[in-house]
Amino acid sequence: MSLKMKPEELAQTIDYKPPKKHWLDVKPDYKKGTYNYAGNPESIKYVHQPNPRKWQPYEEDWKLPENWKEIILEGFRERLDKFRSLKLFMDICVRCGACADKCHFFIGSGDPKNMPVLRAELLRAVYRKEFTLAGKLMARMAGATELTFDVLKEWFYYFYQCTQCRRCSVFCPYGIDTAEITILARELMNLIGVNIDWVMTPVANCHRTGNHLGIQPHGFKDSIEFAADDLLDLTGIKVDTPINKKGAEILFVIPSADYFGEPHYFTLLGYMALFHEIGLDFTFSSYASEGGNFGSFVSHELMKALNGKIYAEAKRLGVKWIIGGECGHMWRVLHQYMDTLNGPADFLEVPKSPITGTVFENARSTRMVHITEFTSDLIKNNKIKLDKSRNDHWHSTFHDSCNPARAMGLLEEPRYILRNVMNKFTDMPENTIREQTFCCGSGAGLGTEENFEMRMRGGFPRANAVKYVAEKNGVNLLTCICAIDKATLPPLLQYWIPGVEVAGIHELVGNALVMKGEKERTTDLRNNPLPGKEVL
């Protein structure tokens, strides 16, 4: 992945002054590097979605069904009746502009249609035309426009330039949630087969094999066993690799990148070392081998279908409760949607840590606990021995992943762990963390190679805040609890601030964890020499 433009040059192209022309008259420019390729027809067919065909967004003919307008407008009407949020968000925006410079894509591109208010206005203009009297009578004067192919092209461009991060929603005086608007706009476009491949192919893969990379059961088993072998080399301890084990106490669901990508993999090593050390009776599942939910990037229907595997598998295996690994949007779905989509989970028990006896009251209905909640409880109760100095080669900062921050409020748990497993931790400036955190710029299905320039633009505010603490405090590690972050922050930092690495929280837990009977550790989980153990 590369971008010819240097960071300074890219920054110079950013101009926050909007063009002279009225926004209804400006058409999108499908510039290479700023959009995603269309969904593969085979994937679309596999999950029975409409209008599978070969097409690309830069082409003139999108091969839409003849009655595409009616389909969308009918779908729009239906969703207005099903979602109070949509109806309300169409009606009550006063265009105060408080959201304008809160969007990472606007900050990084200067494109006025990346102001959340205008992104939503793209949908509102059609809403006014079709569903309000003023829009019907006064058209343009009421900010209304007819649904045309040009409008559709804008929808596709800008609703796939939103990562559903909800930062704007924090600042909106009415709580208008662009993520909600974007999901529904994508859902409408999906009705006529307008979607992107880095959503649809992972959806099809998850549906079939349980994970978005399409790894089959034996491949999953190999990966987990491979990780156990690596841990044996690193620590001298052979850990268990339970998969699809009936009667285990806990089902453990992680994002699939954890067993297939780097630096995610080191987090997997951390989880496995930790669970071995505390003697947790858990199992992985090859069938529910993906916590991430690419369905949530395109429609509620697909989100539900994919999410259904987790409870189904928990029931089949007869576990008592579930722990979920480090993943952002996965936790948006698990926290805000799962119980409604596929609950009630009355066949499970209220989660109770077998090690500390702590009952996780906050998960008493879904019966699914975030790994950082679980681990911080272990640390608080002194159930694990930690040697912070093993992370002394790192000075870390923490990137709040959008969804755990703004759709959950999981802010302190990861920080609590970090402060207990390492000596050097510094937060980024307050306007860029916690509920005001900036997106990696590649979430919600946008983390593709073809979209690289837009990703570097969208990730600019995050990278810039990292740069600030890197230069001021000597930070050299950006930690996070999201698989998409772990995949997309490394190239982002490589572009904007080379030299800062990316890691999951449980990688650092794994480094610091003093295991019973371990050999003297000379390296961290990445096989880097530990501080003081360098071979000269």
Place this chain on the structure above:
Amino acid sequence: MGIWFSLVAVAALTLLGLIGANVSGLNYVFAVVIPYIAIVMFIVGIIVRIVRWASSPVPFRIPTTGGQQKSLPFIKQNRLDNPSSYLGVLGRMALEVLFFRSLFRNTKAELKEGPMLTYGANKWLWLFSLAFHWSFLIIFLRHFRFLTNPMPFFVPLLQDIDGFFQIWVPLVYITNIALVIALAYLFFRRVFDSKVRYISLPSDYFPLLLISGIAITGILMRYFFKTDLVAVKELMLGILSFSPSAPSEALSTWFYIHLLFVCSLLIYFPMSKLVHMSGVFMSPTRNLANTNRMVRHVNPWIDDLKMKTHTYEEYEDEFRKVMKGAGMPLDKEESHVS
């Protein structure tokens, strides 16, 4: 374009008010009939809006969390920005509705040499919006001295507080000044901030100008072109007791214009963005507790979603051979699908 359109609309209303005041045959229409129409359209319009919103379900519980969740006992929850109880939600909503909590967070992003992004506090929009809304509310409440007899207890109280500075006769009210300044800020911000101008529609300028019209005619009547207050009160009491009398000759032209502006606002209100007044109470990202994992939220149409989860049986059927080869546990030794 939007500015001119709105200016012309307000000018047309002014002209209409002039006609209503000076064509004696039309006095009754403008002083009695139009106010009745406006009040009915306002009340019915707002009810229709709310019922329309309420008729759609809240399918998912999607609060935007603005602080630490309730989780472990040793981690301090932010009860107002991330409430998990009814009381917490009430607090969050109160902060939002009374003090514009979210707008208070506002920052201004700037790109500097380096490249370096900074986010400075930017409270002006918050300050003037708050000044506008509170002033408008207090002025509205003060008007109850024209609407009821005897006037309610809060009117003299508000007059005392609002007239605290004791300058000029008649007393200058702080809210009158604040309202005008706030309106000017909100209007000129729309005109001169290029980003806000770019997103503004005629329907954004029009209410600001209309309310400015109400404020200006009101202030002119109070301090400069005195109108017969007894006649005004007589008219209003007549209307509100459903026994309207013929409007007195003593009602001034300024009053007719002021009244027509107010009626226009009432009529315009329910069909415009001004319904944010009632909408804010129904916003699902603010009025729901973040109890997502504690209490199940039920969606009435969830079973209408057709696509089914790919079952474990289907999965094992497809992969049985490789699973067996890898020594993984199986539910069935052989497929039932042939």
